[in-house]
Amino acid sequence: MRDEVFRVSGSPGRMRARTVELDGEPWWLLSDVLALRGYPRQLARLPELLRRLDDDEAECVWVLQPGEERPRALWVVTAEGRAAVHDMYPQSQGHPRKRRPSGGSIHKAAGVEGLSARNE
Structure with a gap:
């Protein structure tokens, strides 16, 4: 990991990924x-994802974001x-929402009929 701190370019939520400039x-x-x-939770599977990238395609660097006082270690990727x-x-x-089956409570659908009776 590099010792220097990089500043972020771009604004979050603008339908564009923010960048830092390295070399x-x-x-x-x-x-x-x-x-x-559409996969914000995939960072939980970061080790698996990083194994699938070449060594020169990803790096963890110190990043200072606007409005923050301390830099954070974040993973960045090249164009490749x-x-x-x-x-x-x-x-x-998008993430489809799970629907309740028609004609019954969610507890019945899960095979836990006693829960719906106790909660009534």
Whole structure:
């Protein structure tokens, strides 16, 4: 991990991943890349994701974000790394909500009939 602290370019939530500049090249915040693809929780599976990227496509660096006083260690990816993440995680169409089955409580659907009777 590099000793220097990098400043973020871009604004969160603008449908574009924020970047930092490393060695004159843009690197994208991995958390933004995943969130924009519709997979914000994939950071929990970070070790698996990083094994699938080449060593030169991802790096953990100190990043100072606007409004923060202390830098944080964040993973960033190169353009090639971003393309690989796009291949691994196709654009999500949103997260479908689980629906309750018609004609019964969610407890009955789960095979726990006693819970619905106790809560009434």
